[in-house]
Amino acid sequence: MPTFIGLTSKGLRSAFDEELKALGVKHTTPQSGGLKFESSWKGFYGVALKSRLANRFLLPLKEFKAYNAEDLYSGISKIDFTKRFSVDQTFSIQASVMEHKELRDQRFVAMKTKDAIVDQFRNQFGERPDVSKDNPDYRVIIRVKGPDVWVALDLAKDSLSHRGYRGQSVEAPLRESLASGILRLSNWDSSLPLIDPMCGSGTLLIEAARQALGLNPRLQTPKFLFSNFASFNKEEFNEVLQEVQEHWKKNQRQAMKSMRPRIYGFDRSESAVRAARKNAQNAGVGEWIQFEVGEVQNLHNVFRADRGYVITNPPYGERLSSRSQVKTLAHQFSERLKREFVGWDVWVLSGGEEWSEGFRLKAKASFPLKNGPIDVRLMGYEIR
Numbered sequence: 001m002p003t004f005i006g007l008t009s010k011g012l013r014s015a016f017d018e019e020l021k022a023l024g025v026k027h028t029t030p031q032s033g034g035l036k037f038e039s040s041w042k043g044f045y046g047v048a049l050k051s052r053l054a055n056r057f058l059l060p061l062k063e064f065k066a067y068n069a070e071d072l073y074s075g076i077s078k079i080d081f082t083k084r085f086s087v088d089q090t091f092s093i094q095a096s097v098m099e100h101k102e103l104r105d106q107r108f109v110a111m112k113t114k115d116a117i118v119d120q121f122r123n124q125f126g127e128r129p130d131v132s133k134d135n136p137d138y139r140v141i142i143r144v145k146g147p148d149v150w151v152a153l154d155l156a157k158d159s160l161s162h163r164g165y166r167g168q169s170v171e172a173p174l175r176e177s178l179a180s181g182i183l184r185l186s187n188w189d190s191s192l193p194l195i196d197p198m199c200g201s202g203t204l205l206i207e208a209a210r211q212a213l214g215l216n217p218r219l220q221t222p223k224f225l226f227s228n229f230a231s232f233n234k235e236e237f238n239e240v241l242q243e244v245q246e247h248w249k250k251n252q253r254q255a256m257k258s259m260r261p262r263i264y265g266f267d268r269s270e271s272a273v274r275a276a277r278k279n280a281q282n283a284g285v286g287e288w289i290q291f292e293v294g295e296v297q298n299l300h301n302v303f304r305a306d307r308g309y310v311i312t313n314p315p316y317g318e319r320l321s322s323r324s325q326v327k328t329l330a331h332q333f334s335e336r337l338k339r340e341f342v343g344w345d346v347w348v349l350s351g352g353e354e355w356s357e358g359f360r361l362k363a364k365a366s367f368p369l370k371n372g373p374i375d376v377r378l379m380g381y382e383i384r
Contacts, residue, residue, distance in 0.1 A: 004044055005058040005152065006051070007034040009161075011369035011378075012181035016053045019184070023047045036060075041233065045240040048155070048224065052180040052207070052217045055161045058141060058152040059226070066149045068102050069112055075149055076116035076142075084153075084230055087121050090132035094154070097144045113142050113151075137228040157223040164219035165206065165283035173200060174313050174349075178371060179207040180217075182378055185367055186311055186347045190261055193308035197299045197333070199265030202276030202291065204311060209285035212261040214251030216244070219283070260287075264302050266294035296329060299336040306343045313349040313371070323354040330358030337361075337383050346381040 008016040010033075017028050017035055024043060028035040034054075039047065048057055064075040085091070095110040103109055117140070118128040139154035161177035182204065188194060190212035196205050210217070221241065226232055267273050273291050280286040290302075301308075314329060337346055350356060351374060365380035 001038045001040060002044070003036060003038050003060055004047075004155075005031050005034055005036050005060055006047075006054045007056040007058065008053050009055065009175065009178045009181060009370060011367050012053055012178070012185075015181050015184040019051060019053050020047065023050055042236050042240060045237050046244060048160075049221070049241065049244045050217065051160065052211065053177050053184070055159050055177055057155040057160070059155055060150070060152045062151045064149050065147045066103065066144070067147050069108070072103065072109065072112050072144075072149065073116045076113050076151065077120065079151060080120070081117050082120055082124055085129065085138055085228070086230070087125050087127050087129050089137035089228060090130050090135070091117065091138045091140060092131060092133050092136040093140050093142065095142045095144070099146045100144055103144055109142060109144055113140060136225075138225055153225070155224060155226045157225055160218070160222060163217060163283070166201065166203065166279050167282055174203045174371065176203055176207060178369065179204045180211065181369075182311065182313075182347065182349065183208055183211060185378055186309065186345070186380065188309050188311065193262035193264070193303040193305050195263075195299075195302070195308065195310050196265045196312045197294070197296055197310065197336075198312045198314045199267050199276055199291065200272050200313065202265055202279050202289070204313065205263050205265045205276070205289050206280050206283045206285055209261055209263055209280070209288045210283060212263075213255040213285065213288065214248070215255075215284065216248040262303055262305075262308075263289045265289060265291045266296075266299065267291075268293065268295050296336065297332040299333070299340065301340040301344075308341070308344045309347070310337065310341060310344055311347040314351075314355070323352075326352070326354040327358030330355045331360070334359045334361055337381075341383045344383050346383055348379050348381070350377045350379050 006016065006020065013030065013035060020028055020035060020037060023046065025037045025039060025047065028037045062075065062079050066072040066075055093110040093113050095106040095113065097103055097106045097109055114131060122128045141152045141154055143150045161175050163176045166173070188208065194205065194208055199205055265276055267276065270293050273293050276291045277286065280289050349371065361381050363379040364382055367378040369376050369378055
């Protein structure tokens, strides 16, 4: 049975494991950046189409030792790429290097890998495939850490975190798959109201609405690179795709008849609120989310509910000009929570100590995450 690797955002491995199990994967093994699992190709097609937390899926090919360039070339040469692709298909190489005494330049590693692949085709067919950096038919991933070399094939052209609805954005937007992961870590129950008081371009709330309504993670079927494999079973993939699409359409029909999810977003920026509304319309959930311009210091419980969730990614770092601004915002936010949201669960993506200094509430849970290049923590609180 084939082995696959799913990559997710830092800190979401446990949530990703739960999602994979829910999608029918029986066993997983921790892997750098994600999880390794076995599945039939038919089972994997369903996982790849349904996963909300995966950024990428890879097909591992080989692991070997390489102490120099000759070892690297030899190890790559032992992977028979001619059985997977044809000479008229294009490819690209994505290489990374860490802690190696001789192989220090990822460009050199990519070049040696390319040489080994094209020489295979040239020796067997008398011609070689071309390299295409922007639109390859297949992408070879090579990771070098010390003498250990790991080689895999990328299974999707673009990151699966891209949903296709975010036409407008704001500074430092939240990655869509990370937003879904935050919702899973928070244990948000879609029967309870959800408010994001600093919603930006609306990603968190849009992901919540699409999840609550059982809609597909992405607006369009991703361009999967495995469709270019010589072994690709198009009929089997189309069968799975049709089943999944029919399931999503059924969910959508039921959602139109059901009680609307109670989801509300505020932001102090009029342009952010306009972007959020537009993105929600693009995502097909514009009627299910209410967006308004509003300051944190005026935040109120619009649902007048005794229970619910406040989940937000407040501005920090580059999005605010000083530590004092962060502390002031955090203090204003905590005061409104204590006044308006007793009985609610609150989850905040915190970007530094200054937020905790201003917030002054004791967290019940904490998850280290990464939002783009920034190390952050998802902090959970009970307002009692």
